[in-house]
Amino acid sequence: MPAVCDLVARWSAADAFEHGYAPWIITDASASDAGPDVHDAGLVVARRLIGAGQLVTADHVMGQLAACTDHGAGIAPWPTHRPAPVHPRASTPT
Numbered sequence: 001m002p003a004v005c006d007l008v009a010r011w012s013a014a015d016a017f018e019h020g021y022a023p024w025i026i027t028d029a030s031a032s033d034a035g036p037d038v039h040d041a042g043l044v045v046a047r048r049l050i051g052a053g054q055l056v057t058a059d060h061v062m063g064q065l066a067a068c069t070d071h072g073a074g075i076a077p078w079p080t081h082r083p084a085p086v087h088p089r090a091s092t093p094t
Contacts, residue, residue, distance in 0.1 A: 010042050025054060027043060027057060
């Protein structure tokens with residue numbers, strides 16, 4: 001059963017990002033109960049909130065998990081820091 005992206009996943013990911021995590025939204029494992037157009041719009045907003053690199057496919061996640069087991073338990077083969085934020089609430093100097 002897919003997760004609902006238009007609200008729950010998007011805002012959960014944004015909250016995690018605000019607390020210093022680099023969350024992923026799995027685009028092909030999420031959906032909107034309002035239809036594909038709303039789902040796509042939610043993904044556009046999510047890209048702005050947490051960064052385009054945080055929206056991934058299930059194949060990407062499976063590849064990362066496989067690489068993790070290839071490198072030893074508990075050692076992540078990907079960067080553990082989050083990308084520079086693209087934050088819509090960031091103010092510009094006046």
